[in-house]
Amino acid sequence: MRVTPPDPRCLDTGTQAALRAEFPLLRTGVYLSSNSTGAVPRGAEQVLRDYWETLRSWRDDVWQDWHVGLDRYADSLAALIGAPRGSVLTDANLSTFLARLASCFDYRPPRNRVLITDLEYPTVPFIFRAYRRYGAALDVVGTGGPRLDQDALEAKLDERTLLVCVPHASFSSGATVDLPRLVARAHQVGALVVVDAFQTVGVMPLDVTALGVDVVLGGAHKWLCGVGTAFLYVRPDLVPQLAPAATGWQAGDRALTFRPSSGWAPGVRRFAGGTPYPLTSLLSQVGLDLLAGVGVDAIRRHSLALTQRLLDRAEAAGIAVVSPADETRGGVVCLDVPDGEIVKQRLAARGVICSWRGYLRVGPHAYNTLDEVDTFMDALHEELHR
Numbered sequence: 001m002r003v004t005p006p007d008p009r010c011l012d013t014g015t016q017a018a019l020r021a022e023f024p025l026l027r028t029g030v031y032l033s034s035n036s037t038g039a040v041p042r043g044a045e046q047v048l049r050d051y052w053e054t055l056r057s058w059r060d061d062v063w064q065d066w067h068v069g070l071d072r073y074a075d076s077l078a079a080l081i082g083a084p085r086g087s088v089l090t091d092a093n094l095s096t097f098l099a100r101l102a103s104c105f106d107y108r109p110p111r112n113r114v115l116i117t118d119l120e121y122p123t124v125p126f127i128f129r130a131y132r133r134y135g136a137a138l139d140v141v142g143t144g145g146p147r148l149d150q151d152a153l154e155a156k157l158d159e160r161t162l163l164v165c166v167p168h169a170s171f172s173s174g175a176t177v178d179l180p181r182l183v184a185r186a187h188q189v190g191a192l193v194v195v196d197a198f199q200t201v202g203v204m205p206l207d208v209t210a211l212g213v214d215v216v217l218g219g220a221h222k223w224l225c226g227v228g229t230a231f232l233y234v235r236p237d238l239v240p241q242l243a244p245a246a247t248g249w250q251a252g253d254r255a256l257t258f259r260p261s262s263g264w265a266p267g268v269r270r271f272a273g274g275t276p277y278p279l280t281s282l283l284s285q286v287g288l289d290l291l292a293g294v295g296v297d298a299i300r301r302h303s304l305a306l307t308q309r310l311l312d313r314a315e316a317a318g319i320a321v322v323s324p325a326d327e328t329r330g331g332v333v334c335l336d337v338p339d340g341e342i343v344k345q346r347l348a349a350r351g352v353i354c355s356w357r358g359y360l361r362v363g364p365h366a367y368n369t370l371d372e373v374d375t376f377m378d379a380l381h382e383e384l385h386r
């Protein structure tokens with residue numbers, strides 16, 4: 001049996017053993033792909049059973065319970081990101097929310113510029129390119145490399161900037177953005193800051209209130225150990241100024257009277273669309289509760305220890321690392337190896353799971369151990385030298 005030297009930043013063995021016992025996926029191999037899809041805890045099985053019971057014995061007033069479940073999940077997310085209760089809403093995916101947010105603006109010059117980076121998940125440029133037809137002046141800032149040139153981004157901020165949209169951590173390199181600095185600079189010129197935090201919420205702390213950030217989007221199926229749901233936070237005092245054109249009846253002030261609304265629902269619900277889908281929030285609550293129980297600061301420390309081990313082993317093996325080596329990295333370490341897609345498949349055949357998006361992406365979470373990281377690096381070494 002391998003005995004990997006401990007790292008004081010790791011979760012204590014009792015906490016971690018209890019956490020690992022909740023995730024059956026971990027018994028199928030070495031699972032280091034939480035940046036792609038997080039493991040789902042076994043408690044989700046009971047949620048599925050209960051859901052079927054609900055459908056089997058259907059009555060319309062089930063909706064009352066479902067709304068309680070939807071609100072509970074949204075408020076748990078709010079607590080995790082330092083947002084007030086009632087300031088977070090869930091829907092099917094991040095793209096839906098971002099497009100709805102983009103529909104709030106009239107893109108009239110002079111303030112019609114949308115600044116994004118070349119590190120965005122592809123949905124971000126795709127959506128804002130579509131808004132060019134309404135006058136959005138899209139400007140993509142980047143180096144073409146795996147890091148953000150934050151100076152270059154901030155140099156573009158001026159009174160013409162309507163929105164600046166950044167990933168908290170890049171999905172392809174794990175490089176993070178210095179949000180306090182960006183928010184301060186953007187607010188000086190009256191621009192709104194939109195953060196895609198899909199790659200950080202659940203593995204890195206984020207306090208939206210302390211940051212004063214305007215909009216944060218994320219989703220459940222990676223670091224939050226959930227399935228099929230995304231979330232939106234909008235700074236509460238900004239909400240009344242935003243009116244989405246892409247909308248639906250649930251966003252109205254009279255939604256539950258089933259008559260046409262004349263105004264917006266109070267609060268973040270004005271960003272709703274049609275009938276919500278409760279199952280994914282109910283399922284995702286289980287993982288969120290487990291992670292919140294461990295605490296996101298402890299998870300971040302553990303993550304830094306495991307990603308440091310990846311970095312050290314990669315350096316020792318002469319494997320090029322794309323992610324930042326310092327603590328500006330997120331939860332993933334990206335390795336530049338030849339024939340990465342094939343290597344990933346060969347590793348998977350050995351029960352060692354990571355993902356590939358131009359680089360080999362290795363994303364250990366709170367439920368992973370240093371031993372698993374070493375097993376991964378041993379297997380990778382063998383595959384690269386076979």
Ligand SMILES: Cc1ncc(COP(=O)(O)O)c(C=O)c1O
Nearest residue numbers: 093094095121171196198199219
């Ligand atoms: C940074 C980032 N944003 C967004 C998404 C997904 O967006 P959506 O929920 O619209 O599929 C992902 C990955 O799936 C991601 O890594």
